[in-house]
Amino acid sequence: MTERMSRRRLLAGAGVASAALVAASGAGPVGADTSAPVPDNSAIPFGGARQAGITTPEQSRMVFATYDVTTGDVAELAALLAEWTHASSRLTAGKPLRGPGGQFAPPPDTGEALGLPPSQLTLTLGFGPSLFDSRFGLGRRRPAALVDLPAFPGDDLDPSLCGGDLCIQACANDAQVAFHAIRDLTRLAFGTATIHALQSGFGRTASAGTGRQTPRNLLGFHDGTANLDIDDEQAMDRFVWVGHDSDQPWMVGGTYLVARRIRIHLEEWDRSTLQDQEQTVGRVKASGAPLGGTDESDPVDLFAVGVDGQLVIPDTAHIRVAGPSSNGGQAILRRGYSFADGVDPQSGELDAGLFFICFQRDPRLQFIPIQTRLSQIDALAEYLVHTGSGIFACPPGVSGDRTYGDGLL
Amino acid sequence: MTERMSRRRLLAGAGVASAALVAASGAGPVGADTSAPVPDNSAIPFGGARQAGITTPEQSRMVFATYDVTTGDVAELAALLAEWTHASSRLTAGKPLRGPGGQFAPPPDTGEALGLPPSQLTLTLGFGPSLFDSRFGLGRRRPAALVDLPAFPGDDLDPSLCGGDLCIQACANDAQVAFHAIRDLTRLAFGTATIHALQSGFGRTASAGTGRQTPRNLLGFHDGTANLDIDDEQAMDRFVWVGHDSDQPWMVGGTYLVARRIRIHLEEWDRSTLQDQEQTVGRVKASGAPLGGTDESDPVDLFAVGVDGQLVIPDTAHIRVAGPSSNGGQAILRRGYSFADGVDPQSGELDAGLFFICFQRDPRLQFIPIQTRLSQIDALAEYLVHTGSGIFACPPGVSGDRTYGDGLL
Numbered sequence: 172m173t174e175r176m177s178r179r180r181l182l183a184g185a186g187v188a189s190a191a192l193v194a195a196s197g198a199g200p201v202g203a204d205t206s207a208p209v210p211d212n213s214a215i216p217f218g219g220a221r222q223a224g225i226t227t228p229e230q231s232r233m234v235f236a237t238y239d240v241t242t243g244d245v246a247e248l249a250a251l252l253a254e255w256t257h258a259s260s261r262l263t264a265g266k267p268l269r270g271p272g273g274q275f276a277p278p279p280d281t282g283e284a285l286g287l288p289p290s291q292l293t294l295t296l297g298f299g300p301s302l303f304d305s306r307f308g309l310g311r312r313r314p315a316a317l318v319d320l321p322a323f324p325g326d327d328l329d330p331s332l333c334g335g336d337l338c339i340q341a342c343a344n345d346a347q348v349a350f351h352a353i354r355d356l357t358r359l360a361f362g363t364a365t366i367h368a369l370q371s372g373f374g375r376t377a378s379a380g381t382g383r384q385t386p387r388n389l390l391g392f393h394d395g396t397a398n399l400d401i402d403d404e405q406a407m408d409r410f411v412w413v414g415h416d417s418d419q420p421w422m423v424g425g426t427y428l429v430a431r432r433i434r435i436h437l438e439e440w441d442r443s444t445l446q447d448q449e450q451t452v453g454r455v456k457a458s459g460a461p462l463g464g465t466d467e468s469d470p471v472d473l474f475a476v477g478v479d480g481q482l483v484i485p486d487t488a489h490i491r492v493a494g495p496s497s498n499g500g501q502a503i504l505r506r507g508y509s510f511a512d513g514v515d516p517q518s519g520e521l522d523a524g525l526f527f528i529c530f531q532r533d534p535r536l537q538f539i540p541i542q543t544r545l546s547q548i549d550a551l552a553e554y555l556v557h558t559g560s561g562i563f564a565c566p567p568g569v570s571g572d573r574t575y576g577d578g579l580l
Numbered sequence: 581m582t583e584r585m586s587r588r589r590l591l592a593g594a595g596v597a598s599a600a601l602v603a604a605s606g607a608g609p610v611g612a613d614t615s616a617p618v619p620d621n622s623a624i625p626f627g628g629a630r631q632a633g634i635t636t637p638e639q640s641r642m643v644f645a646t647y648d649v650t651t652g653d654v655a656e657l658a659a660l661l662a663e664w665t666h667a668s669s670r671l672t673a674g675k676p677l678r679g680p681g682g683q684f685a686p687p688p689d690t691g692e693a694l695g696l697p698p699s700q701l702t703l704t705l706g707f708g709p710s711l712f713d714s715r716f717g718l719g720r721r722r723p724a725a726l727v728d729l730p731a732f733p734g735d736d737l738d739p740s741l742c743g744g745d746l747c748i749q750a751c752a753n754d755a756q757v758a759f760h761a762i763r764d765l766t767r768l769a770f771g772t773a774t775i776h777a778l779q780s781g782f783g784r785t786a787s788a789g790t791g792r793q794t795p796r797n798l799l800g801f802h803d804g805t806a807n808l809d810i811d812d813e814q815a816m817d818r819f820v821w822v823g824h825d826s827d828q829p830w831m832v833g834g835t836y837l838v839a840r841r842i843r844i845h846l847e848e849w850d851r852s853t854l855q856d857q858e859q860t861v862g863r864v865k866a867s868g869a870p871l872g873g874t875d876e877s878d879p880v881d882l883f884a885v886g887v888d889g890q891l892v893i894p895d896t897a898h899i900r901v902a903g904p905s906s907n908g909g910q911a912i913l914r915r916g917y918s919f920a921d922g923v924d925p926q927s928g929e930l931d932a933g934l935f936f937i938c939f940q941r942d943p944r945l946q947f948i949p950i951q952t953r954l955s956q957i958d959a960l961a962e963y964l965v966h967t968g969s970g971i972f973a974c975p976p977g978v979s980g981d982r983t984y985g986d987g988l989l
Contacts, residue, residue, distance in 0.1 A: 232755075232782075234920065274855040281850055282800020282865060283918075286793050331925050346641075346755075346782035350798075350920045354930070358850055369922045369930065371780070373641075373755035384695050387756075389763075391691020441690055441767050446683040456691060509692075511643065511759045512921065513778045516740050521763070521778065 224293030237335025252576030265289035297563025332559030372508025393459035421578030424567030432559030453488030621697035633702030646744025661985030674698035706972025741968030781917025802868035830987030833976030841968030862897030
C-alpha cells in the first residue's frame with residue numbers, strides 16, 4: 172500500500188469485499204456516511220446516464236415488484252415503458268401523476284402520497300429473461316449475461332415469488348412513498364402487464380441517529396462492512412456497470428440485478444450459541460471485527476491460525492466463502508432489505524429474513540459462481556432457505572425525451 | 581359553545597368523532613402536532629398507571645403479534661408475564677436483553693437493534709378471550725366486556741389471522757426496533773407460548789416533514805381527521821379507559837383492543853371515479869373537507885341538502901355511518917397501520933389494506949355496534965374484506981416490581 176487510501180478503499184481491498192449475506196443490507200462499507208442523523212426527504216434526480224437505486228446510498232424502505240406482460244403487442248409494451256418512464260420522473264420528484272381527471276373519472280393518482288416529500292424515492296427498472304421469448308421478437312436482443320439462474324442446492328422456491336418479465340425496485344425513506352409508487356405504476360400497466368409478486372422490506376433507518384455505525388441484519392450481525400464502495404468509480408466500473416464490451420449495445424451503462432428472497436430460520440439461529448454464530452459468520456457479533464481482530468475495520472486475515480492449530484476464520488465461515496479471494500477476485504454490489512411477512516402456517520415459525528438484491532456486470536461470473544459456492548460450503552446455509560428468485564437486466568438511465576424502451580425495442 | 585375550546589376539542593365534538601376506517605391510521609385529529617419534522621428517537625416511559633401505545637401519539641411503524649399459550653401451568657404463564665414485563669421495560673428503553681450469555685450460550689438478545697435508539701418503542705399487552713377457558717381456572721376473572729366478536733356480514737376471516745390467547749402491539753419509529761422487540765419476546769416465550777400471527781404495518785412517517793397535515797391511508801384520503809383527541813382526558817375516560825364500574829377490578833385503568841385486518845380491494849377502488857370515492861367516504865379527496873365544506877376542519881353537516889334535494893353527505897357515506905350520531909354518541913379511539921403483504925395468488929390482486937386497531941371501554945357498546953352498522957350500510961364496505969380479527973383485554977400499566985400478571989393471576 173504505497174499510496175494514501177481512504178478507509179473505505181482500504182476495506183474494499185482488504186480481501187473480503189463480498190460477504191454476500193452478512194453485508195447485504197448495508198448501503199456502504201464502514202466509514203461511509205450512510206447514517207445521517209436527519210432523514211433526507213429530498214428528491215434524487217431521475218434522469219441520467221445510470222438508473223438511480225443502484226449506487227444510490229440505501230434508503231430505509233423497499234418495495235420490490237415483478238410483472239407479467241399480458242399483451243403480445245410490442246407497441247403496447249413500448250407504450251407502457253414510455254408511461255413508466257414519464258411516471259417515474261414525476262413520482263421520484265414527489266409529484267402526483269396527472270391525467271384527464273375530473274369528478275367523473277378515476278383520480279389520475281391514487282393519492283396516498285399527496286403532501287409527502289420525495290423521500291429519496293428511486294425507481295429501478297429491469298427486464299427478465301422471459302421478456303426475450305417469442306412474444307415480442309426480442310430473442311436476438313437478449314444479452315448473453317441475462318441467463319436463467321440455475322437451481323442451487325437447498326433452494327425451496329415458490330414459483331409465485333420467482334421470475335417476471337419486468338421488475339421495479341422502489342426504495343425510499345418512507346414506506347408509504349415506496350408503496351404508492353409501485354401502486355401507481357401497477358395501475359398504469361392495467362391491460363398491458365399484471366403484478367406478479369410484491370415484497371416489502373426494511374433496512375437501516377436513516378433517521379435513527381446511529382451516526383456512522385454499520386447497520387445490523389436479522390442475524391444480529393453488522394451488515395455492509397465489506398460491501399463494495401459505491402463511491403469507488405473504478406470498482407463500480409469493474410464490478411457493476413456493463414461496459415462497451417457487451418454483446419448488446421443497449422445494455423452499455425446498465426447492470427444485472429439478482430434478487431433472492433432468503434428466509435432465515437430465526438428460531439434455530441437464536442438457539443445457537445454465540446460461538447457457533449461467530450464461527451458461522453466469521454466475525455465477532457458485538458464489534459463486527461473479523462475473528463481474530465478487535466475492530467470492525469480490521470483487515471480480514473484468512474490465513475491466521477490459532478494456538479489450537481485451527482484456522483481462526485473457519486473453512487466454512489460465511490465471510491471466507493463469500494469473499495473475493497474464494498471467488499477469483501469477483502465481487503457484487505449488495506443491496507438488501509430485511510422482511511417480516513408473518514408466521515409460516517406449516518411450521519409455525521416466523522417467515523422473516525433478507526430480501527437480497529445484488530447488482531453486477533455479469534451474473535455468470537459473479538452471483539452464480541459465488542452463490543454456487545455458498546450453497547455448497549457456507550456454514551450459514553444451514554439457517555437459510557431461498558424461497559424467491561429473479562434475474563433482470565437493468566438498462567442504462569434515461570434523459571430528456573428518451574424512455575426505458577428506446578434502447579431495447 | 582360558551583367556553584373557549586381548543587380546535588381539537590371542537591373537532592372531537594363536531595359530530596363525527598369516529599369515522600372508523602377513514603380516520604383509522606391517523607394518530608390524532610387535525611391540529612394535533614403529530615408530524616414533527618424530525619423523528620423522535622427517544623424512549624417513551626414504560627412504567628405507569630396506563631400501558632403506553634394506547635394514547636401515545638402514533639409512531640410510524642407497527643408489528644402486531646398474537647400468541648397461543650402452550651403450557652397448562654398457570655405458574656408458567658405467570659412467569660412468562662413477569663419476564664415479558666421486565667423485558668418490555670428494557671426494550672422500550674433501548675436496552676438489549678440480558679442473560680447468562682457467554683461464548684457457549686445463545687446470545688441473550690438477538691442483536692439486530694444493538695446501537696439503535698429506543699425510537700419511541702411501545703409494547704402493549706392484551707389477553708384474549710381464550711385465555712379465560714378451562715386451562716388456567718381464569719373463567720371467573722373474564723370481564724363481561726371481553727366478548728367473542730360476532731360474525732359480521734362480509735367477513736372472510738382466515739383462522740390463522742384470528743384470535744390468540746395473548747397479543748402484543750409493538751409500535752416504533754423504526755421497523756427494525758419494532759420487529760426486534762417482538763422477536764425477543766417471542767423467544768422468551770419458548771416452551772410457554774408460540775407465536776400465532778404477526779402483522780407488519782406502516783403509517784405516517786414522523787420524519788416526513790409534513791408539518792401538521794393529517795396523514796392519508798391507502799384509499800388516498802386523509803385519515804385521522806375526526807379521531808378522538810388523545811389529549812382530551814375526559815374523552816379518554818369516557819370512551820377508552822375502563823373505570824371503577826368494571827366487573828373485574830383488575831381491568832380498572834385498562835382498555836379493550838379490537839384488531840381487524842382489513843384488505844382493501846385497491847384495484848376496484850382505483851377504478852372508481854373521484855365522485856364515487858368522495859360520495860363513498862363523505863369527504864373531498866384533495867382537501868379532506870366534509871362534502872359541502874371547504875376545509876378539512878369544517879364541521880360535518882349531516883343534514884345539509886343540495887340543490888338536487890339530495891343529502892350532500894349520502895345516507896351510506898362512511899363518515900355518516902361510522903360517526904357518533906349514527907351510533908348513539910359512541911366513539912372509539914382508532915389506531916391503525918397500512919399493510920402491503922404481496923400479491924394474493926388467487927386473484928392476482930394486491931394483498932394490501934389497513935390493519936385496524938381500536939381501543940375502547942366496552943366493545944359491546946362501541947366497536948361491535950359500530951361495525952355491525954358499517955358492515956350493513958357503509959358504502960365503503962363494497963371495497964373492503966376483513967381477513968383477520970381479534971379482541972383483547974389490555975390490563976392497566978405496571979410500575980415498580982409489579983408485572984402484567986399480578987392483577988389477573
